Amino acid sequence: MTLFKQGWRASARQKQQHLESQSLWRERRTVASAQQPFVQVENEWLTNFSSNDYLGLAAHPLLADAVSSASMQWGVGSGASHMVCGHQNIHHQFEEELAEFVGAERALLFSTGYMANLAIGSAILEKGDLSLQDRLNHASLLDGARLSGATLKRFAHRDVDHAKRKILASDHRRLQLVSDGVFSMDGDIAPISELKKLSDRHDALLCIDDAHGFGVLGAGGRGTLSSFGLTPTENTVMVGTLGKAFGSFGAFIAGDDWLVEQLLQSARSYIYTTALPPTVVAAGRAALELMRESHTSLSNTLMANISQFKKLCADRGVKLMNSESPIQPVLIGLEHEAVAVSDALNEQGFLVPAIRTPTVAKGQARLRVTLTAAHTEFQVSALVDAMCKALAGVENCEQCA
Numbered sequence: 434m435t436l437f438k439q440g441w442r443a444s445a446r447q448k449q450q451h452l453e454s455q456s457l458w459r460e461r462r463t464v465a466s467a468q469q470p471f472v473q474v475e476n477e478w479l480t481n482f483s484s485n486d487y488l489g490l491a492a493h494p495l496l497a498d499a500v501s502s503a504s505m506q507w508g509v510g511s512g513a514s515h516m517v518c519g520h521q522n523i524h525h526q527f528e529e530e531l532a533e534f535v536g537a538e539r540a541l542l543f544s545t546g547y548m549a550n551l552a553i554g555s556a557i558l559e560k561g562d563l564s565l566q567d568r569l570n571h572a573s574l575l576d577g578a579r580l581s582g583a584t585l586k587r588f589a590h591r592d593v594d595h596a597k598r599k600i601l602a603s604d605h606r607r608l609q610l611v612s613d614g615v616f617s618m619d620g621d622i623a624p625i626s627e628l629k630k631l632s633d634r635h636d637a638l639l640c641i642d643d644a645h646g647f648g649v650l651g652a653g654g655r656g657t658l659s660s661f662g663l664t665p666t667e668n669t670v671m672v673g674t675l676g677k678a679f680g681s682f683g684a685f686i687a688g689d690d691w692l693v694e695q696l697l698q699s700a701r702s703y704i705y706t707t708a709l710p711p712t713v714v715a716a717g718r719a720a721l722e723l724m725r726e727s728h729t730s731l732s733n734t735l736m737a738n739i740s741q742f743k744k745l746c747a748d749r750g751v752k753l754m755n756s757e758s759p760i761q762p763v764l765i766g767l768e769h770e771a772v773a774v775s776d777a778l779n780e781q782g783f784l785v786p787a788i789r790t791p792t793v794a795k796g797q798a799r800l801r802v803t804l805t806a807a808h809t810e811f812q813v814s815a816l817v818d819a820m821c822k823a824l825a826g827v828e829n830c831e832q833c834a
């Protein structure tokens with residue numbers, strides 16, 4: 434028994450030492466306040482530029498009120514999975530509201546975007562099918578395809594010609610073309626119109642994971658598809674998540690009736706798990722209501738913060754990536770240097786963690802700056818000042834070339 438444990442511990446220690454030597458050992462920070470631009474981390478207050486709470490709804494009083502009222506009416510647990518007795522009126526209504534909002538026939542709630550993406554692969558594909566995915570797609574999309582037993586291939590980031598060549602070279606039964614709408618670590622947007630054309634030409638199912646576009650892009654926050662004049666209808670499926678711009682938790686898949694019914698019948702990440710708590714659903718509904726009333730003003734503030742950040746960076750010679758979204762990464766390159774810049778920012782009162790491999794490619798470590806509608810002009814300009822100081826302290830980084 435002891436020997437057995439020692440074996441496991443020794444190999445774990447070896448792995449840890451290796452990761453530590455590469456600046457790749459991860460540590461969590463414990464946040465002692467609600468999710469707002471100013472957060473308490475252990476004993477310090479930091480201005481947070483790393484959250485996905487793009488509209489500043491995570492601590493919004495209207496959502497919090499909706500949750501407490503719902504807890505009085507519905508309690509806090511859903512009691513069971515959707516297929517047993519956990520599917521309550523509030524879930525059903527929210528599905529209908531979400532479907533209507535994004536212009537789909539039907540929507541299905543999932544507990545997380547991760548689980549929705551597992552379903553997108555595993556419940557739809559079979560052995561012999563091809564799941565063709567952008568190289569920078571979210572890990573959960575890749576996992577979903579792997580679970581299905583279908584062939585998984587990847588095309589170069591946003592390269593529709595490469596995708597086409599992969600299709601022509603492949604001998605598959607059915608084809609699924611999969612892309613993030615807004616890429617989570619780069620912030621750029623998928624070439625949706627070209628993907629849609631390619632998808633139609635090859636009779637494929639186009640799946641767009643809009644975790645970072647839903648609530649932000651498109652008319653009223655309807656998402657990336659909407660910003661290209663499309664809806665999740667026949668042969669196009671959308672995954673939206675509720676833990677980012679929508680401020681709370683959960684996810685949904687929207688699409689045609691047949692597709693949603695197929696997911697309901699066979700998606701293991703839908704069937705074998707407890708339905709979302711009704712309180713969480715209430716938060717999602719409150720966010721949707723708020724979106725209908727105030728998306729324009731929230732979005733205007735967010736977009737103004739993005740423009741201000743981009744302009745200040747351009748003025749000060751800080752190179753950004755090709756992104757129009759709230760995700761504005763600053764590429765550093767080496768892992769330990771990204772960590773050094775992040776630490777230097779921390780010392781100046783800013784929270785911008787370094788993103789490293791395997792989340793991004795090795796040697797492409799970065800600060801993933803995210804802007805929200807809750808940031809002030811002053812906070813944005815103070816961040817850029819602090820970034821310039823922090824970057825000046827690092828030799829040989831991409832930014833100082």
Ligand SMILES: *Cc1c(COP(=O)(O)O)cnc(C)c1O
Pocket residue numbers: 544545546547548550571573613617642644645674675676683684
């Ligand atoms: C965050 C994220 C997910 C997962 O969503 P959760 O609801 O947090 O599980 C899926 N896809 C992308 C692109 C994401 O960024």
